[in-house]
Amino acid sequence: MHDHFIIEMLWIKDGNVKVWDVSYEDEQILRADLYTEKRKQKCPSCGNKTKRVHGYRNQMIQGPRLVQGKVTVSLRKRRYACGECGKTFYERLQMIERYQRALTSVQNEALMYAADSSFTTAARWAGISVTRLIRLFDRREMKTPTVLPRAIAIDEFKGDAGGERFQTIIVDVERKEIVDILPDRKVDTIKKYLRSCDTSGVEIVVMDLSKWFKKAVRDVLGDPLIIADRFHFMRQVYWALDEVRRDVQGELDKKSRIHMKRSKKLLWKSHYDLNEEQKLKVEKLLQIDPKLREAYELKNLMEQWFRESDHETASKQLDKCLEALRASNTEGFKRVRKTFMNWRQEILQAFMYPFNNGYIEGVNNTIKVMKRTSYGIKNFERMRNKILWNQEMKMAMGS
Ligand SMILES: [Zn+2]
Known part of the structure; x- marks a missing residue:
C-alpha cells in the first residue's frame, strides 16, 4: 500500500508524519507504524524554539473501523527538550490530541455521526466508548449568534431537560435557523436572554398565544411587530x-x-x-x-x-x-x-406577513428521536448542543 494512501485514509494533516511500515497483524487488524520527522518546536513553558530531541515513545492509537476489521496505529512520538528552560515535552500533532487514545479523525467522525444519531450508535460505529464520546461532545462549545436578526420566533417545546418540562427556542424566521435554546420558558429567562443579545435590529417577533412571551418581548424590545403563529x-x-x-x-x-x-x-x-x-x-x-x-x-x-x-x-x-x-x-x-x-x-x-413557526415541528421530531435513542439527554446543555449540532451538520451538508 502506498504511504500517501495510508496518510489520507487516516486523515492525517501533519506534514511531518511518515509511514514506516504497514502490515496485517491478523486478517482483521491493519497495523500502520508511523514516525515523525524532526521539526522546530515551540517550548510550551517559555516559548523558545528548539530542535533538540530528548527521546521517543511508542504510542498505540486507535484508527478507523474498516468494513472488515480495523486499523491500529503505532506512532513513534518524539520528545523535545528546551534549550532555554530545560523543560521536556512531546511534539504537538494534529493527528492525535493530548490524553486521547483514538485518532483525531476517528473522534471527529464519531462527533459528526452523533449529529443525527444517538451517542451510543455513533460511539459503537466509530469504535470508541460512549462515555468518551459524550466527554468529547461536552467539551465542545456551541457558538450561537449574539446579534439577533430582523425577524425572530419564540416558541416552547417539551424537552424534559435540566428538571424543566418545557424549554424555549429562538429562531431566525427568515433564514429558518435555530438561534438559541433556553433552559425553561420563564419570563425572566427570556428577558435575560434578550438583554444579553444585540436586539437593535429586531423588528418582528412571531410567537404562540402566550401572554408571558408577549410580556417578556414588550419589556425588553419595546414595541416590535408581534405576529401570532398560525x-x-x-x-x-x-x-x-x-x-x-x-x-x-x-x-x-x-x-x-x-x-x-x-x-x-x-x-x-x-x-x-x-x-x-x-x-x-x-x-x-x-x-x-x-x-x-x-x-x-x-x-x-x-x-x-x-x-x-x-x-x-x-x-x-x-x-x-x-x-x-x-x-x-x-x-x-x-x-x-x-x-x-x-x-x-x-x-x-x-x-x-408569511411568517410562521413551521420549523418547530422539525425540532420536535429531532428531540423525540433523541429522547428515544439517547441516554444522558436529561442534561440541558447537552440537549441544547445536540440540537444546535444537528442543525450545523445539516447546514454543512447543504440539506
Ligand atoms: Zn523553554
Missing part, C-alpha cells in the same frame, strides 16, 4: 371541536363510542380535502348530535376564513367568524372567541 391559533379551533367530539362520545354506547373515537382524524381533516366517501361518513357522524354538527360547522367556518382570507379581507371575515362563535354555547368555542379577540391584532398580522 399553527398555534388554528390549533385552538381543532381543540374546541375535539372537546365537543369527546363529550358526544361519552354519551354513546360502546360500539358507537369506539367508532366516534376513531373518527377524530376524519373530523379534523380539512373539509376541502374530503373525498365523496369521507363526506358521507362525516355526515353520518354529524347526525348523531346537533352539538357536534354545530362544532364542525364552526371549525369549517374558521378554516375557510383562514384559507381564503388575505390581508385585505382577513379582518372583516374574522368579524363574521366571531359573530358566529358568539352564538355557540360550547365552552371550547367560547374560549376560542375570547382568545381571538384578545390576540386579534397579532392574528391579523399573520395575514400580512
Whole structure:
C-alpha cells in the first residue's frame, strides 16, 4: 500500500508524519507504524524554539473501523527538550490530541455521526466508548449568534431537560435557523436572554398565544411587530371541536363510542380535502348530535376564513367568524372567541406577513428521536448542543 494512501485514509494533516511500515497483524487488524520527522518546536513553558530531541515513545492509537476489521496505529512520538528552560515535552500533532487514545479523525467522525444519531450508535460505529464520546461532545462549545436578526420566533417545546418540562427556542424566521435554546420558558429567562443579545435590529417577533412571551418581548424590545403563529391559533379551533367530539362520545354506547373515537382524524381533516366517501361518513357522524354538527360547522367556518382570507379581507371575515362563535354555547368555542379577540391584532398580522413557526415541528421530531435513542439527554446543555449540532451538520451538508 502506498504511504500517501495510508496518510489520507487516516486523515492525517501533519506534514511531518511518515509511514514506516504497514502490515496485517491478523486478517482483521491493519497495523500502520508511523514516525515523525524532526521539526522546530515551540517550548510550551517559555516559548523558545528548539530542535533538540530528548527521546521517543511508542504510542498505540486507535484508527478507523474498516468494513472488515480495523486499523491500529503505532506512532513513534518524539520528545523535545528546551534549550532555554530545560523543560521536556512531546511534539504537538494534529493527528492525535493530548490524553486521547483514538485518532483525531476517528473522534471527529464519531462527533459528526452523533449529529443525527444517538451517542451510543455513533460511539459503537466509530469504535470508541460512549462515555468518551459524550466527554468529547461536552467539551465542545456551541457558538450561537449574539446579534439577533430582523425577524425572530419564540416558541416552547417539551424537552424534559435540566428538571424543566418545557424549554424555549429562538429562531431566525427568515433564514429558518435555530438561534438559541433556553433552559425553561420563564419570563425572566427570556428577558435575560434578550438583554444579553444585540436586539437593535429586531423588528418582528412571531410567537404562540402566550401572554408571558408577549410580556417578556414588550419589556425588553419595546414595541416590535408581534405576529401570532398560525399553527398555534388554528390549533385552538381543532381543540374546541375535539372537546365537543369527546363529550358526544361519552354519551354513546360502546360500539358507537369506539367508532366516534376513531373518527377524530376524519373530523379534523380539512373539509376541502374530503373525498365523496369521507363526506358521507362525516355526515353520518354529524347526525348523531346537533352539538357536534354545530362544532364542525364552526371549525369549517374558521378554516375557510383562514384559507381564503388575505390581508385585505382577513379582518372583516374574522368579524363574521366571531359573530358566529358568539352564538355557540360550547365552552371550547367560547374560549376560542375570547382568545381571538384578545390576540386579534397579532392574528391579523399573520395575514400580512408569511411568517410562521413551521420549523418547530422539525425540532420536535429531532428531540423525540433523541429522547428515544439517547441516554444522558436529561442534561440541558447537552440537549441544547445536540440540537444546535444537528442543525450545523445539516447546514454543512447543504440539506
Ligand atoms: Zn523553554
